[in-house]
Amino acid sequence: xxxxxxMWVGLGGGLGSLLRWxxxxxxxxxxxxxxxxxxxxINVSGAFAIGYLSVLFKVDWRDRxxxxxxxxxxxxxxxxxxxxxxxQLDAVKLAGKRGGVPAASYLLLSVLVGQLAAAFGGALxxxxx
Amino acid sequence: MVNIVxxxxxxxxxxxMLREFSMLMVPNLADNFxxxxxxxxxxxxFLLGLVTALxxxxxxxxxxxxxxxxxxxxxxxxxxxxxxxxxxLMSASTASAVVASVYxxxxxxxxxxxxxxxxxxxGQGSAPM
Numbered sequence: 001x002x003x004x005x006x007m008w009v010g011l012g013g014g015l016g017s018l019l020r021w022x023x024x025x026x027x028x029x030x031x032x033x034x035x036x037x038x039x040x041x042i043n044v045s046g047a048f049a050i051g052y053l054s055v056l057f058k059v060d061w062r063d064r065x066x067x068x069x070x071x072x073x074x075x076x077x078x079x080x081x082x083x084x085x086x087x088q089l090d091a092v093k094l095a096g097k098r099g100g101v102p103a104a105s106y107l108l109l110s111v112l113v114g115q116l117a118a119a120f121g122g123a124l125x126x127x128x129x
Numbered sequence: 130m131v132n133i134v135x136x137x138x139x140x141x142x143x144x145x146m147l148r149e150f151s152m153l154m155v156p157n158l159a160d161n162f163x164x165x166x167x168x169x170x171x172x173x174x175f176l177l178g179l180v181t182a183l184x185x186x187x188x189x190x191x192x193x194x195x196x197x198x199x200x201x202x203x204x205x206x207x208x209x210x211x212x213x214x215x216x217x218l219m220s221a222s223t224a225s226a227v228v229a230s231v232y233x234x235x236x237x238x239x240x241x242x243x244x245x246x247x248x249x250x251x252g253q254g255s256a257p258m
Contacts, residue, residue: 005149010146080141082208082209086203
């Protein structure tokens with residue numbers, strides 16, 4: 001890993017985090033229910049993007065740096081945009097308001113739909129060639 | 130507003146670089162279990178729980194919560210690599226599909242516990258939330 005890789009990861013991570021924060025704000029302005037729609041949509045769209053871009057540019061899932069694409073966009077932007085920590089905090093809050101079943105359902109739904117989105121993104125890139 | 134943008138950007142950049150550095154230090158397991166991603170996600174979940182509880186008690190300021198919770202913890206954790214790794218492993222072989230399923234369940238359970246421990250630790254000495 002070179003200093004250039006570190007710069008791409010940092011720059012991408014900063015931009016991705018800003019995108020997450022602003023997207024969450026926009027969704028939060030329009031939706032006021034208990035289900036964490038903002039984090040859910042952010043994570044699912046990020047999962048779609050990583051599947052699509054990884055297959056389109058033939059990046060192995062273990063290759064996290066070396067080019068501007070994998071360090072800046074995949075590791076940086078998408079890693080900064082999507083969040084595991086907020087998903088878990090959302091789940092704890094949901095458990096407090098609605099109980100354990102909705103919280104567990106939210107986590108499982110996030111992972112299932114996220115995996116489908118990533119697989120769909122990859123399939124789309126394969127069809128495109 | 131400008132201040133928040135800077136805090137989220139800088140925090141996200143630091144978090145993403147921290148994720149990459151921590152992933153370099155965590156060994157890959159022989160069965161392809163993505164221990165490196167799991168460790169980064171658990172650290173982020175704990176950190177977010179901690180700063181959220183400290184912010185509720187007004188020990189951590191709004192700015193600190195933005196920098197550490199939204200920025201650093203958000204940048205350190207990743208949902209995109211988490212689910213994409215699981216998708217790749219699931220489609221590779223039956224054995225790695227088992228590893229992927231264990232990885233997903235362990236991540237969800239331990240992530241939930243990590244946030245809860247962070248919240249408890251940060252909320253010590255105050256009324257429960």
